[in-house]
Amino acid sequence: MTILVTAAGGQLGHLVIDALIDRGVAPAEIVAGARTVAKAVDLAERGVRVVPLDYTAPESVAAAxxxxxxxxxxxxxxxxxxxxxxxxxxxxxxxxxxxxxxxxSLSHADAVDFVLAPEHKATEEYLAASGVPAVVLRNNWYTENYTPDALRAAETGVIAASVGDAVVAAASRADYAEAAAVVLLEDGHVGSTYELSGDTAVSYADLAAAAAEALGRDVAYVPVSREQLEAALAEAGLDAGTVGFVAEMEAGIARGVLADADPALARLLGRPTTPVAEGLRTAVQAARVDA
Structure with a gap:
């Protein structure tokens, strides 16, 4: 069986290909589609076939x-x-x-009031109507999404957000990648929609504690209002559209759109999901090495 992984120049795509090879797939049976093929050179060096693939260029998709x-x-x-x-x-x-x-896809994409959900919901509906045999993986938040917050906290000692006392059932990007490899390789998943998340939802106070552990310094979570967040983002130089988008994203998190911890990811992996503290520590260490 030959498997195409799209967006293979990105972090998730790379990790999926790692997981496929770890599970015994020969590199020659993997096609890595990348908008920028230079970002997948390391995959080509491992024997993976790398091809140009741009979602906005249908001819490149067909060729891939x-x-x-x-x-x-x-x-x-x-x-x-x-x-x-x-x-x-x-x-x-x-x-x-x-x-x-x-x-x-995205956690509860068909039901949540979240700025990121509509495109995922529309894609799921189009996919269902297409008749293509499909599996939908509704990924919750990636622990790595908090890496920039942790790196800023290395200087400020603060993680500020307008999410109140919300919790988020995050898991590591590698966990989601391994789950994707599992459903690609195993029979019996077509027609299923999986809600994937970390085993435990964590608060932003928990996140600050995880950042403190990763950084080796005190870090506090400081709740701010939406207005305070928007003012800080504008002061940092973000345009009005981006400011509004980020503020609405945090408003959704405050409403609990990422709060549900589901056992499906752990079941697919056959092990517990990576704790947020461990995932954040790994991400911060990697970011510091790359800096």
Missing amino acids: LEGVDAVLLVSGSEPGTRYEGHKNVIDAASAAGISKLVYT
């Missing part, structure tokens, strides 16, 4: 799918423009007769 049996559609990275690109991949997969398409 030649000879492919299963595909992982990693959701696009640019909110507001993702849905059309996802449609292009689904259409090409349908035309190619793909036997399994796995899509990385």
Whole structure:
């Protein structure tokens, strides 16, 4: 079986390919589709076939799918423009007769009031209507999303957010990647939608404690109002659209859209999910090495 992993130049795509190889897939049976192929040179060096794939260029998607049996559609990275690109991949997969398409969606995408949800919901609906055999992985938050907050806290000793006492059921990116590899390789998952999350939801006070452990210094969580957040973001030089988007994202977290801890990810992995403190420590160490 030949497997195409889209967005393979990104972190999640790389980790999925690592997980596939770790599970015995020959590199020659993996196709890494990347918008910027230079970001996947290391994969080519390992024997993975690297091809150009841009969601907004249907001809590149069709070419990447030649000879492919299963595909992982990693959701696009640019909110507001993702849905059309996802449609292009689904259409090409349908035309190619793909036997399994796995899509990385968002936690409770069909039901939550969250600024990130509508494009995922629309993609899920389009995928269902397409008739392509599919598995939907509704990923909760990535622990690594908090790396910039932790790195700022290294200087300030503070993690500030307008989420109140919300909790988030985050898991590591590697956990989500391994789950994607599992459903790509195993039979019996087509037609399923999985709510994937960490085993335990953590508060932002817990997050500050995890950052303190990773950094070796005191870190406090400081709740701020939406207005205070928007003012700080504007002062940092963000444009009005980005300020509004970030503020609405935190408002959604405050409403509890990422709070549900579900055992599905641990079941797919056959082990507990990576604790947030461990995942954040690893992410901070990696960021400091790369800096």
